Amino acid sequence: MIDLHTESSPNGFKATIALEELALPYRLHHVNIDKGEHRRPEFLSLNPHGRIPAIVDRETGIILFESAAILLYLAEKTGRLLPKEQRARWEAIKWLQFHASSMGPILGQRVHFEIFADEKIPAAIDRYRRLTDDAFAVLDGQLAGNRWLAGEDYSIADIATFGWTHIAAICGFTFTQHRNLTRWHEQVSARPAVARGILLPAPATGP
Template identity: 70%
Template sequence: MLHLYTDSSPNGFKATIALEEMSLPYRLHHVRIETGDNRKPDFLALNPHGRIPVLVDDETQVVLFESAAILLYLAEQTGQLLPADIQGRWETIKWLQFHASSVGPIIGQRVHFELAETVPNPAAIEHYRRLTERAFAVLDRQLAQNRYLAGNTYSIADIANFGWTHIARIIHFDFSHHLHLSGWHERVADRPAVRRGTTLPAPATGA
């Protein structure tokens, strides 16, 4: 049995979307960050950094944190959403890593400085707005040439980046002027498994 420990967040939704897309049976454990569940000893034993999601595979005894690692593990275990050919595989991993090293951290910092910080820091807000726009532009250029990020086939790279564009839409970080990115976002958002995954364990209502 797979166990997913998660909350409603960009990173959490990547894991629930992947599990729903792959039609895998799993047990969902709601780690409520707002009440400090992620700082309790039982959860810290799974991820000492105290962040969601965490995946535990009873069959293999693998315990994973970091959403990109979880997506890659599920794809490799099932043979789904990761191309078998070497070019397609590494194209997928490349855009998976782009989300982990650029899209996620940049939007996460923008959320902090623009929405969470009590004392406004105009320089930091402008900096992360500019970096967000650059990241969106990179995705838009890729999607101008491809239906999905790694080519013409939907993959874990799309799930990973969608986690952040989904939240960007909710908190009004507008990317509608990037027409290819917007079209891709709507295609992914319309998938039944994605619709299910973004409501587990509960829909996101803010940053």
């Protein structure tokens, strides 16, 4: 049994989608960030940085935070959502890392400066709009000749990236001009496990 501590957010949806895709038994613990539950000692014992998601695998005793690490762990645990052939496997890991180091941080900053910041700073908003579109263009190029980010196999790279394109769409950060990315996003959205995962622990309602 896996205990998942999470909130409705791009990073949280990656874990819920993966667990739903893998049909692993898990217990869902809602960490309500608006109430400051991510700063309580019981959650900080799982992630001292106070960020969701975090998992505890009761079978192995392993505790993990950081969504990319959790996705890799679940894929390794089950032998699914990560290609076994070496070239395809590293292609998936490469795009998982692109999401973690580039796409996620860029979109996170755009959400902050454009939607939540008390002071609207035009230079910051323009910068992250431009960087967002650059990231979307990179993904669009990769998907021009591939069904999924790593090629023919749906993988944790797709799950991780979709967590952010889902929120981008909710926030009105359009990417419809990128036809391949739009096709891929709709393709991921249509998966039943994805449709379930984005409702847990509660649907995201946008800014």
